[in-house]
Amino acid sequence: MKPSIYITRKLPESVITPLQKEFEVDMWEHEDVPVPRDILLHKAESASALLTMLSDKIDRELLQKSPSLRVVANLAVGHDNIDLEAAKEVGVTICNTPDVLTETTADLTFGLLMATARRIVEADRYIKEGKWKSWSPLLLAGLDIHHKTIGIVGMGSIGEAVARRAKGFNMNVLYHNRSRKHAVERDLGVHYTTFEELLTQSDFVVVLAPLNEDTEGMFQDEQFLLMKDTAIFINAARGPIVNEEALEQAVKRGDIAGAGLDVFEVEPIDADHPLIKLDQVVALPHIGSSSKETRYEMMALCVENIHAVLKGNKPRTSL
Known part of the structure; x- marks a missing residue:
């Protein structure tokens, strides 16, 4: 048989x-x-x-x-x-x-970062809904990416690939990982920091860590309060790493400027999910490796x- x-x-x-x-x-x-x-x-x-x-x-x-x-x-x-x-x-x-899937997921992660910072999804919806009536100096003005500081939480192969893309935008790259990677620091010119330092210094916080006992619930109110109020939060790893209620409140209060999410605590989500009702949030249906x-x-x-x-x-x- x-x-x-x-x-x-x-x-x-x-x-x-x-x-x-x-x-x-x-x-x-x-x-x-x-x-x-x-x-x-x-x-x-x-x-x-x-x-x-x-x-x-x-x-x-x-x-x-x-x-x-x-x-x-x-x-x-x-x-x-x-x-x-x-x-x-x-x-x-x-x-x-x-x-x-390393390079493909890194492409999506950096694309999500760009879409959130430059309000691309919001701008697409704006023009398709017939709202574009004239040009104005600050129409849908977003945030620059070039020469900013990106903090990568989880420097595995995908994190390294995102760091290489960030260097193409002349970004300062910080990272936090369970173990320090001296060879990556030397080859890519990235800098290791504590988790708290990464949160306070980064303009973009990008989560690429695996889900385990150490990372589950890693982002709570305390972590979002440490971030700059102009910072963008990106999660392309696993949803349960983040307390979604804490993230929602951080965006609503203006503790951070916005978020780009490819993953959620419980998937799939529906149209009533509170995070996707926020203009400052770009949401994707877990398509990191989907080319x-x-x-x-x-x-x-x-x-x-x-x-x-x-x-x-x-x-x-x-x-």
């Missing part, structure tokens, strides 16, 4: 064809709707491999009820949806998709990892 693979979101046929040649492949039929929990549990019970999304909870319950499961390939660099300790206990290999080229490369890496494990070989990327 062939090993079976369950894919939790509808993917292009061209992506899964290599797997279908050697394995039994079953796939959730919807592209934009997450697989329900009960169906995922049922499918995992007999699966040899899962190809999952960040929205799929691969927890101890699922892992312990899936005796045939050998590998989970997560279509993301993050893996906070997976219980790594439980996976290790039952001998399931966990794979993710690092590196292939066609990168998403196809991520899918291909998941397929490669699953194939390797099921054939008794070492996967290209595993946790």
